Amino acid sequence: MAKPSLAYLFTAFVFLSVSTSSAQPPNPPLSDTFLSCLTQHANSSTPHSNIVFDNTNPNFTTVLPNYIARLNTPLTPKPLLIVTVLQESHVQATVICAKSTNVQLRIRSGGHDYEGLSYVSQNPFILLDMFNLHRITVDVKNEVAMGQASATLGEVYYRIWDSSKVHGFPASVCPIVAVGGHISGGGYGNMLRKYGLSVDNVIDAQIVDVKGNLLNRQTMGDDLFWAIRGGRVASFGVVVLFTIKIVPVPETVTFFRVDKTLEENATDLWQQVAPTTDDRLFMRLLLAPSGKTVRASVMALFLGEANEVLPILEKEFPLLGLKKVNCTEAHWIDSVAWFNDDQGSKNGAKPETLLNANPREGLEIIWKKMIELGEMGLVFNPYRGKMAQIPSDATPFPHRKGNLFKARYSVSWKDPSPAAAQNFLNQTRELHSCMTPYVSKNPRSAFLNYRDLDIGVNSFGKNSFQEVYGAKYFNDNLQRLVKVKTAVDPENFFRNEQSIPGFVVMTDRYR
Structure with missing residues (x-):
């Protein structure tokens, strides 16, 4: 195709110059449009300018704290607007106005999504911050x-x-x-x-x-x-x-922590006892490298007194070696504060602070990998009890009967460099891969609240959800979730990288 002539370009310039007097005025800023819409739809006497912040507002950076360090960088996408709602009508109006301006909405209540999907998006977005709704x-x-x-x-x-x-x-x-x-x-x-x-x-x-x-x-x-x-x-x-x-809950509960090394073999018996013992007893296993060995810590809550749990574990788990001196008897609320202490110290924080495959072979392989990596931690949470009595389709959470434990992989670091972040993330992936022969299969299940984009992301219009991560989170409950989504949000307004799509999105690739 021939290039436009100089005369054509000049003519176009003159045409545009002459027409400017009758051109449409520029669109108002998004904040003005949004505020106007919010005023129209929110039933509130609060000045709406007090709850809407754009990036020119000096308070923008204090209203937008990022809870995950690796996502708190200058390159992290920021919202066009932050709406700090104060009441239900503000939430209703924010949804209406975000949809009418065709801008994606992200919703943050606590901001603890492991992948930051509640406050980060690669597309232009408005952040609906629920912080003030905590009654x-x-x-x-x-x-x-x-x-x-x-x-x-x-x-x-x-x-x-x-x-x-x-x-x-x-x-x-x-x-x-x-x-x-x-x-x-x-x-x-x-x-x-x-x-x-x-x-x-x-x-x-x-x-x-x-x-x-x-x-x-x-x-x-x-x-x-x-x-x-x-x-x-x-x-x-x-x-x-x-x-x-x-x-x-009983007026008195018992909690304790016992530390062992892998040479003491306590984890062998723990995996047999933890999911099958008295359903009042929850024993969490924490594994962490310690020099050339792995330290295994059993942190437990028993809904009853120490004199009840001691004979249970003396019979079922003698290798643990639990003594009454290891036990703390207190109110249930004290156990909550104690578990929140990373060290599980006997003097837990005050309640007010809460306001602020072959099992043996598999464990040996996991231990060796953890020692090799040096920084990784594993937490095993036992199931069964009441969990095994609830049908897998009672709620979307399907991991019920037949599951013995849930494992959480964790690593933390202080070096803020991207290279360090990549190194430690790679360690997590390596340990996760090492576990493959010893966990659920077809699909390998995952827990939605332990959000992980490594197992798949929505490509909005392609069927990545169903094939990659949907079944891992929801198993056979996926199709019912898609059906509900199609009925209540057919245009897929509420979406993120791992949201539930409707049937139109699910079948788009086949058209």
């Missing part, structure tokens, strides 16, 4: 509590304990994790063998759907209520509040 109410008489999305689990535990010394809630040992993300991804903790997961104890919820409607269990329907309890609400809407069933 908690407890009704001991009816054994229920309500927690807004950004209430931390530590705050929930404390408020329950403040109302009753004989109630608790089965959720994470990490008290700074928020209700919204933890519960909607499944949620587990030290009482899972007695009471199941957090989602097994959810009795109602409030969410905002893609149309900006505020729904509860009755108005959202059974399918959507099923989906948000383990399928991640962020694929379907914005969770505002969960209503949970609080559970009875």
Whole structure:
């Protein structure tokens, strides 16, 4: 094709110059458009300019703290706007206005997504920050509590304990994790063998759907209520509040930590006992390299007194060598604070701080790999008990009967350089690969709250989800989640790199 002539270029220039007087005015900044929309749709007397921040606002960088160090870099994509909602109507209006401006929405309650998907996107996005929605109410008489999305689990535990010394809630040992993300991804903790997961104890919820409607269990329907309890609400809407069933705990519980080395063989018996013992007993195994060996630490909670658990373990787990001097008897809330202490020290923090294949052969291979790598840690959490009694399709979380343990791979480092980050991530991947012969297969299962983009990402329009990571998180529950997604969010507005797609997205590649 011939290049345009000079005369053509000159003519075009003159035409544009003459037409400027009648040209359309430039589009207003996104912040102005969004504020106008928010004012129209939010039923609130709060000046909306007080809750919307763009990158010219001096408070922008303080409102946007990144919780994961490796994602806190100048190259980390930042939102176009941050909306720090104060009430439900702000959430509703934010969804409506983000959709009307055709800008992607990311929703942050606690910000503890391991891959940062709650506050990072490679596409232009608005961050809906739920930080101010952290109200908690407890009704001991009816054994229920309500927690807004950004209430931390530590705050929930404390408020329950403040109302009753004989109630608790089965959720994470990490008290700074928020209700919204933890519960909607499944949620587990030290009482899972007695009471199941957090989602097994959810009795109602409030969410905002893609149309900006505020729904509860009755108005959202059974399918959507099923989906948000383990399928991640962020694929379907914005969770505002969960209503949970609080559970009875003894006035006195027992917790302890016993350290062994691999030469002492305690882990051999632990893997036989931990998932089969009394369902009041939860024994978590932590493995960490220690010189030329591996230190194995058993941290445990027993829902009862020391005199009850000692004879159980003397019979079932004599190699542990548990003595009464190793045990601490206290309120359940003290066990929560103790487990949150990385060292499991006997003098745990005060409750107020919560406000702030061949098994033997496989373990030997894992130990050798951990010693070789030098920095990696493994945590094994035993299942069975109540977990084995709940059907795999009761909630989207499918890993129930037939599973003995869940393993978590972890590594931490202080060197801020990209090279160090890559080195330690590679170590994690190497240990994960080493475990392959000894874990679930076809597919190798994964826990949604341990988010990992290595196992696959959504390519929006290609079927990567179903083939790569969807089945790993949800097994046979995947198709029902896709069906729910198609019904409630057919245009796939609520999406991220590992969200649930609708049927249109799932089948696009076959057209």
